[in-house]
């Protein structure tokens with residue numbers, strides 16, 4: 001029998017067999033171990049975080065432009081090519097006669113997507129709505145609850161800008177009060193984060209909105225601890241999980257939350273324009289949909305999908321992306337993402353004393369994202385320099401309390417790409433941005 005390495009090398013030399021090669025790579029990896037079983041960066045078992053044969057096959061599932069190094073997958077990610085092809089196939093089929101093919105054949109398949117996502121998230125399908133992105137899911141929560149003038153909402157000043165804008169519109173329109181807390185980076189402990197929220201709560205507080213993992217630094221926040229403190233006090237906790245779902249493993253019961261919104265075009269690698277909204281069954285009646293639905297649907301999760309005519313192809317391809325994600329395995333995926341993050345971050349920390357990571361390393365409170373601060377080199381200069389000179393795409397972050405470059409590789413990112421990034425940052429640190 002040929003060795004596995006030789007077998008994979010031969011398969012990858014034949015582009016026309018790519019899809020089959022992907023299937024083989026996915027099945028050749030070791031079974032997904034229990035949480036934490038892949039030691040970060042040291043495991044060389046099949047399918048481990050540093051098994052480049054395995055991850056090379058995953059890379060070939062994408063038709064990426066490799067003349068650029070895309071380290072902004074936090075914004076939006078490309079889908080694997082077979083996921084995109086499924087969507088395009090459905091779009092063509094739909095376009096033959098939309099009123100029949102889209103409404104009668106393709107749209108009802110949203111129920112399979114609901115079932116698949118619910119099983120993965122760990123909720124009942126009757127608690128899972130398919131949306132077009134996290135903004136739609138989160139704004140359904142933000143605008144969905146009846147609040148009185150003077151009612152208070154607590155968020156952090158690291159919540160996503162659009163969500164703060166949505167709350168601010170309620171401030172202007174409904175006279176509610178919005179309080180924004182500050183969180184040190186990295187936070188000294190999960191208890192500290194919960195304490196910051198608690199300190200802003202008063203008898204008028206009705207809602208807390210927390211990001212599961214912040215888009216700014218990749219800090220994972222203690223959702224369950226906050227929910228368990230707030231629920232007995234009658235405070236609703238909305239969770240913005242735009243960057244969390246399919247980035248690192250968890251289920252609804254790990255968080256014990258009643259509301260959760262996410263995008264699926266970031267870490268699940270589903271087509272652009274996909275997300276979900278989870279609302280616990282007993283909360284659905286009092287949470288209005290963004291677009292009107294009949295009273296008969298008051299306790300039907302589908303009321304959040306009453307958005308008028310829309311393509312069925314996009315949301316149906318979610319199930320293909322989910323199958324790809326599950327074939328890799330959530331534990332294997334996050335182990336690889338942490339491995340890539342550590343590879344650039346630890347090298348920079350070793351080789352320069354001007355570098356700081358505002359994301360905790362070797363911690364359960366972070367995963368594949370990292371926020372890099374370089375003393376004396378502002379992100380608004382370093383980011384464009386990396387792009388203009390080397391076609392490396394990162395996200396400059398400037399917040400009133402901190403700044404840095406946000407770096408978000410994904411499963412198709414190669415070690416050569418993260419190494420190039422580290423090398424060029426070191427060049428900027430030692431020689432300046434000439």
Ligand SMILES: Cc1ncc(COP(=O)(O)O)c(C=O)c1O
Nearest residue numbers: 133134135160211215240242263
């Ligand atoms: C924390 C957070 N919430 C919400 C969103 C909105 O996501 P989308 O643009 O997919 O609706 C983002 C997007 O980056 C985000 O980072």
